Amino acid sequence: MPILSGRCAVLLFACLAFVASAVPESPAVARETRGGSFLSQLGLPWQGSRASSRRARKPATAKKRPAAAKPAARRASKPAAKPAPRPVPKPVAEPAPTPVVETPAPPKRAEAGAPGVPLPPERPRDEPPAPPVETVARAEPDGPTAPEPPKESPEASVPVPPERPDGDARTAALIPKAPLPAEKPAGPAPPDLPLPETSREEDADCRELTSEGVAIFKPAELSDQPEICRTGALVELSGVRRKDGGVVELKPAATLRCAMARVVAAYVRNDLAPAAEASGAKLDAVNVAGSYACRGRNNVSGAKLSEHGRANALDISGFGLSGGRSVGVYAKELPELLGVVVKGAACTRFNTVLGPGSDEAHEDHLHVDLQPRRSNSRLCQWRPD
Known part of the structure; x- marks a missing residue:
């Protein structure tokens, strides 16, 4: 019984194996x-x-079913025919990484505008420049409308007012401007040391000028003197008596202070007239280039007050000799002895002497004055011969 059972089991197992091998397997x-x-x-x-x-x-079934179906x-x-070895499972390949495609960034503009404001497109380099505002066509009042200027041109975007028709030109009335007051020129600056201001009766130089009988003068009253140029009593010196009784005229008459008039009279009477006579001629006149003038030094605005502004200086341009001759103060025709005395006596009697070589303003005349100085020094500027 056990044997039969074993054979039955073998047969049963074989049948099952046969059936299992005959049934097609699923893919x-x-x-x-x-x-x-x-x-x-x-x-x-x-x-x-x-x-x-x-x-x-297999060939019979291959005709009924396509080969690709198996x-x-x-x-x-x-x-x-032999039992196949147990296959070794193949390693599962890792999925290939998905390539990351970078999106190219938009090109940056050279100049970024304000945030939120779109920038105008860049103009090609070969594009001709936009015409100026003056050449843009305009719309006539009664004519056809001219084409609008291109939008790309910033100048053309400015609206241009229409031109007025001929015959309708109007001139705007301009409000006249009030004239500005003329600037007053800067007056002269005060001098370093003031001069005494006394009346004619109290001025000792005026009394001596009258008693000496040498000078020919008359009082000078200048009521319109500026305050900075006001000084003591003034005289108008017109001549000086020579020792022989003749008169040396001052042409024109010089307006001087009494102290300056006394020194000028002594210079003409005691120095110039005798030198001219020793040279074989008589001194008949002294040509005056300037005396009183309220101004700055060398006529410079804002400079210190000149001694001419205080009637304390005299400018001599030449001399009149006998026979009607007129000679310049620096002329070669001037007698030699008279030329030496003109220079030497002037530097002795006056505080300031400006002759040739002192500056350009005194190349054609001789300047003499009585400017006071704290050191009581004298200034004689004259180019050596």
Whole structure:
């Protein structure tokens, strides 16, 4: 009984194996086994003959079913006569990383505008420049409308008012501007040391000038003197008596202070007239280039007050000699002895003497004055011969 049971079991197992091998496997099972069913991997003895019988019937079934319909794993496992080795599972390949495509950034403009404000498109380099405002066509009042200027041109975007028709020209009335007051020239600056201001009766020089009888003069009253140029009593000196009784005229008469008039009279009477007579001529006149004038030094506005502004200076341009001759103060025709005395006596009697070589303003006349100085010094500027 046990033997029969074992044989029955073997037969039953063989039938089951035959049926299992005859039934076609699904593609999913074929892929999992990779070599057929699990019974085919046992290597049973009848599987070899079964496989050959299936290969014999394969051409018939191939006509009914396309070759692509059969799984590739089943075709590979059927011809195996020996048990196929257990396949080693292949390592699953990692999926290839997805390439990251970088989106190119938009090109940056050279000059970024304000945030939120769109920038105008860049003008091509070969594009001709926009015409100026003056050449842009305008709309006539009664004529056709001219084409609008291009939008790309910033100058053309400015609206231009229409031109007035001929005959309708109007001139705007301009409000006349009030004339500005004329700037007063800067007056002279005060001198370093003031001169005494006394009346004619109290001035000792005026009394002596009258008692000496040498000078020919008359009182000078200048009521319109500026305050800075006001000084003591003034006289208008017109002549000086020579020792021989003749008169040396001052042309024109010089307006001087009494102290300056006394020194000028002594210079003409005691120095110039005798020198001219010793040279064989008589001194008839002294040509005056300037005396009183309220101004700055060398006529410079804003400079210190000149001694002429205080009637304390005299400018001599030449001399009149006997016979009607007129000679310049620096002329070569001047008698030599008279020329020597003109210079030497002037530097002795006056506090300031400006002759040739002192400056350009005194190249054509001789300047003498009685400017007071704290050191009581004298100034004699004269180019040496």
